[in-house]
Amino acid sequence: GQQVMQIPQYQHVQEGEDFTTYCNSSTTLSNIQWYKQRPGGHPVFLIQLVKSGEVKKQKRLTFQFGEAKKNSSLHITATQTTDVGTYFCAGASGSARQLTFGSGTQLTVLP
Amino acid sequence: NAGVTQTPKFQVLKTGQSMTLQCAQDMNHNSMYWYRQDPGMGLRLIYYSASEGTTDKGEVPNGYNVSRLNKREFSLRLESAAPSQTSVYFCASSEAAGTNYGYTFGSGTRLTVV
Numbered sequence: 001g002q003q004v005m006q007i008p009q010y011q012h013v014q015e016g017e018d019f020t021t022y023c024n025s026s027t028t029l030s031n032i033q034w035y036k037q038r039p040g041g042h043p044v045f046l047i048q049l050v051k052s053g054e055v056k057k058q059k060r061l062t063f064q065f066g067e068a069k070k071n072s073s074l075h076i077t078a079t080q081t082t083d084v085g086t087y088f089c090a091g092a093s094g095s096a097r098q099l100t101f102g103s104g105t106q107l108t109v110l111p
Numbered sequence: 112n113a114g115v116t117q118t119p120k121f122q123v124l125k126t127g128q129s130m131t132l133q134c135a136q137d138m139n140h141n142s143m144y145w146y147r148q149d150p151g152m153g154l155r156l157i158y159y160s161a162s163e164g165t166t167d168k169g170e171v172p173n174g175y176n177v178s179r180l181n182k183r184e185f186s187l188r189l190e191s192a193a194p195s196q197t198s199v200y201f202c203a204s205s206e207a208a209g210t211n212y213g214y215t216f217g218s219g220t221r222l223t224v225v
Binding site for chain 1 (some may be wrong): 151161210218
């Protein structure tokens with residue numbers, strides 16, 4: 001079945017440093033979504049990318065979808081303590097009716 | 112507040128006991144999902160309901176049953192709980208079936224089976 005791999009599994013950064021998490025699929029994706037889960041909380045939808053090479057920004061967060069639609073990245077500029085949490089990508093291929101989630105990247109921001 | 116409501120928030124079961132996790136959404140969404148979350152394994156789909164009256168197996172359906180009671184409610188039942196079912200369970204909903212819509216998640220049920 002479809003697999004969505006996410007790296008790194010953990011990342012510790014000093015406040016103010018940048019952070020990037022990567023998502024790779026074994027198959028071409030029709031779209032990709034990103035979610036954030038705060039410690040002890042539930043996943044919250046951030047954004048969806050659909051087009052090859054698409055780039056979207058939300059304040060300090062930049063999301064990219066690869067040209068081949070097999071990979072994606074989330075980049076946070078100048079991290080803040082409020083960015084702490086686990087970031088998940090989720091994608092689907094072809095006619096799949098549900099998303100496959102990556103295993104997530106747990107971000108710790110040290111003050 | 113509009114959203115997805117799950118009950119209970121916490122539960123401890125003994126091996127072999129049964130229980131039903133409840134989920135309701137008030138966003139008039141057509142599709143609903145049950146996921147389990149285990150450390151290092153992300154979110155794994157147990158069952159989903161693309162629309163009222165339909166249910167389908169996900170990646171890890173064994174040991175679970177579901178009921179789409181109406182458009183708002185989607186319950187998950189453990190008939191005979193096992194320690195391997197210790198997990199955090201999330202219910203989610205989306206506007207329609209397919210993968211073009213963001214999911215809205217409930218706050219989760221933290222289940223421990225001893």
